[in-house]
Amino acid sequence: MSINHLDMLLHSVANSLNQYLKKHQRDNVLMVGIHTGGVWVAKQLHTLLNLPQPLGQLEIAFYRDDFSRIGLHPHVKPSRLPLEVDDRHIVLVDDVLHTGRTVRAALNELFDYGRPASVTLVVLIERNGRELPIQPDVVGYSLHLEPGKHVKLCGPEPLSLEIRTLA
Amino acid sequence: MNTIQLDHQGRLKHFLGIEGLPKALLIEILDTATSLMSVTEQTVKKVPLLRGKTIVNLFFEPSTRTRTTFELAAKRLSADVLNFNINTSSSSKGETLIDMLRNLEAMHCDLFVVRHAAGGAAHFMAQHVAPHISIINAGDGRHEHPTQAMLDMYTIRQYKGDFSPLRVAIVGDILHSRVARSNIHALMTLGVAEVRVIGPNTLIPKGIATLGVKVFNRLKEGLRNVDVILMLRLQRERMQAALIPSVHEYFQYYGLTEAILETTHSDAIVMHPGPINRGVEIDSSVANGERSVILQQVSNGIAIRMAVMAMTLKAIPELKDTR
Numbered sequence: 001m002s003i004n005h006l007d008m009l010l011h012s013v014a015n016s017l018n019q020y021l022k023k024h025q026r027d028n029v030l031m032v033g034i035h036t037g038g039v040w041v042a043k044q045l046h047t048l049l050n051l052p053q054p055l056g057q058l059e060i061a062f063y064r065d066d067f068s069r070i071g072l073h074p075h076v077k078p079s080r081l082p083l084e085v086d087d088r089h090i091v092l093v094d095d096v097l098h099t100g101r102t103v104r105a106a107l108n109e110l111f112d113y114g115r116p117a118s119v120t121l122v123v124l125i126e127r128n129g130r131e132l133p134i135q136p137d138v139v140g141y142s143l144h145l146e147p148g149k150h151v152k153l154c155g156p157e158p159l160s161l162e163i164r165t166l167a
Numbered sequence: 168m169n170t171i172q173l174d175h176q177g178r179l180k181h182f183l184g185i186e187g188l189p190k191a192l193l194i195e196i197l198d199t200a201t202s203l204m205s206v207t208e209q210t211v212k213k214v215p216l217l218r219g220k221t222i223v224n225l226f227f228e229p230s231t232r233t234r235t236t237f238e239l240a241a242k243r244l245s246a247d248v249l250n251f252n253i254n255t256s257s258s259s260k261g262e263t264l265i266d267m268l269r270n271l272e273a274m275h276c277d278l279f280v281v282r283h284a285a286g287g288a289a290h291f292m293a294q295h296v297a298p299h300i301s302i303i304n305a306g307d308g309r310h311e312h313p314t315q316a317m318l319d320m321y322t323i324r325q326y327k328g329d330f331s332p333l334r335v336a337i338v339g340d341i342l343h344s345r346v347a348r349s350n351i352h353a354l355m356t357l358g359v360a361e362v363r364v365i366g367p368n369t370l371i372p373k374g375i376a377t378l379g380v381k382v383f384n385r386l387k388e389g390l391r392n393v394d395v396i397l398m399l400r401l402q403r404e405r406m407q408a409a410l411i412p413s414v415h416e417y418f419q420y421y422g423l424t425e426a427i428l429e430t431t432h433s434d435a436i437v438m439h440p441g442p443i444n445r446g447v448e449i450d451s452s453v454a455n456g457e458r459s460v461i462l463q464q465v466s467n468g469i470a471i472r473m474a475v476m477a478m479t480l481k482a483i484p485e486l487k488d489t490r
Contacts, residue, residue, distance in 0.1 A: 062206065076203075078205030079205065112211040
């Protein structure tokens, strides 16, 4: 399997997540996508797994650790968590796990909403370059990229993965 | 004024007045406030955007409402807040403004929110402050009150959408009102169709028509076909002469009553910067009525002040992917 077979990747992630949740006895989960790409992936997984609870989304712009360097974007969509987070099993979904800083920000924001019973991290793509001790529980594809390259999920219709060279 | 407010890339460094700021920057403030509005609506009304920053409220004039909204805005962004009531502080011991600035700088503060009875005070401080510190004007004499104008613009956009077809009337004590000045500049920059000022000649500054506004002395005539009615507080504390015969007579001619409101557009909104003098510039039933958006203005004020603080402490670049 490669990143060019996105449908297969998504099905593979959905199956792995299903097994993981069963193994760890995590039911009645609240799936939450990280804006933007994570929400696109979460929507697909939510449909494939036919989850009963509505989908949530996190916009972590106000929680980024690089505000003092790069500032704030004027158009930030609000986060939406349709259910209480307290004592609930959360499935946190992102498209690409790279440095780990986005996930850290998302965890900080989640804990501002309450104290979840657990957080399961699901990513479509995991790549090298971690800067924080954050690892996914479910991964679609692991990728090693040379410095100066990055992988981007384009979407929402159709979804596609591209490897780009940073300008 | 314009140049000192912006950094070398044209981004907001200080927020001292609306006059001279480009339309795009005003829109950016409104858009950023819209984004930050969500923070005020979530269970935990706090984000760590300005964590570790120290914001000082320097109020040389008494104010509860404005200071409180600035304080709340700063705390919602996780900043530390110091409140200085200068009336009972060192200026009464003879400390100069520059001395005070230097002392506060030595305490490693990042942003000063300044209210002062003298026009230009915030600008003066911006000229003398250390380069890493930002100044926000919370009202200087009769000059400007830019955050009030921006929360008014936010409220107008919230209820009316597009600025371009709007007719806006500002009613009452224009002469003493920094809110009126900032609002006129903001409305003109955002391109409304028409701005009217309504009041007795004694309360309308000479030459105000040069700003592009239309002057009316009769309330009913001035309110004809307007979309927004912005009432102003009668600032008797700033009046040094008998500019109106009596409060009672003022209300008779310029007070917004149900009867007057019935002669206007049915969807015209009623605004007031507060605090309201009920029965002086506005009837209680109008202030509490369906067309009043006065309390919404207060809520919007927090988001606007959050936006301006975030923007001055860090100008906004393109959104980068730093996953």
